Amino acid sequence: MHRLYLLKKVQKLLLATNNPGKFRELKEILPKKIKYFKPKDFRLREPIENGKTFKSNAKIKSLYAAKRTGLVCISDDSGLEVDALSKKPGIYSARWAGPTKNFDIAIKKVFNLLNKKKKLNSKARFICAISIAFPDGKSFEFQGKVEGYISFPARGKKGFGYDPIFIPKGEKKTFAQIGKLKKNKISHRYDAFVKIKKYFKFS
Numbered sequence: 001m002h003r004l005y006l007l008k009k010v011q012k013l014l015l016a017t018n019n020p021g022k023f024r025e026l027k028e029i030l031p032k033k034i035k036y037f038k039p040k041d042f043r044l045r046e047p048i049e050n051g052k053t054f055k056s057n058a059k060i061k062s063l064y065a066a067k068r069t070g071l072v073c074i075s076d077d078s079g080l081e082v083d084a085l086s087k088k089p090g091i092y093s094a095r096w097a098g099p100t101k102n103f104d105i106a107i108k109k110v111f112n113l114l115n116k117k118k119k120l121n122s123k124a125r126f127i128c129a130i131s132i133a134f135p136d137g138k139s140f141e142f143q144g145k146v147e148g149y150i151s152f153p154a155r156g157k158k159g160f161g162y163d164p165i166f167i168p169k170g171e172k173k174t175f176a177q178i179g180k181l182k183k184n185k186i187s188h189r190y191d192a193f194v195k196i197k198k199y200f201k202f203s
């Protein structure tokens with residue numbers, strides 16, 4: 001791919017997310033020797049995420065940041081799809097936590113809806129779309145996922161967002177219990193990164 005050279009040489013990357021959990025996990029997964037910046041370092045605002053898919057929202061965020069900073073930018077649009085809720089909250093995963101981004105509220109909402117349907121252990125998956133954007137307006141999107149199921153009560157203090165109620169397939173503990181070493185080997189975010197590595201070589 002013609003961008004290979006650019007990423008091999010890249011020394012600075014802006015991770016276009018205001019979510020500290022995502023920022024931390026992206027940094028843990030991506031190469032160590034790059035210097036990573038946050039939107040706050042450039043006083044960037046949040047663009048309006050009006051895409052209909054994870055990939056389109058990821059693209060909106062990465063291009064917005066790349067055009068304004070002149071840096072190669074990586075964004076992540078992700079969320080939880082619960083089968084018994086017709087794949088909700090999906091792209092609305094952050095919005096279910098309300099303006100204060102309180103995930104106790106979002107988790108309670110998942111509980112109430114699943115409880116009504118008597119499907120508290122519904123199958124579910126996390127999806128992650130990662131977009132890499134260049135200041136000239138080109139971008140590339142990749143999507144990863146991890147299958148699993150919902151489990152109540154919420155358990156674990158590690159991780160973020162919906163991690164305390166998600167158990168990945170083949171495991172007994174929630175993402176919030178298993179810790180970053182394991183999560184970063186099986187997560188939707190890591191799965192998307194594996195796809196990126198097939199096309200781009202980082203230094």
Ligand code: ITT
Pocket residue numbers: 016017018019022061076077078079080093094095103126159160161162163175187
């Ligand atoms: P940015 O747009 O600034 O990146 P955001 O939190 O608004 O931050 P999204 O719109 O992509 O990001 O929302 C995705 C939500 O899905 C996020 O707020 C998390 O709560 C949840 N989510 C995504 N990945 C997750 C993970 O690995 N573990 C738990 N929850 C996750």
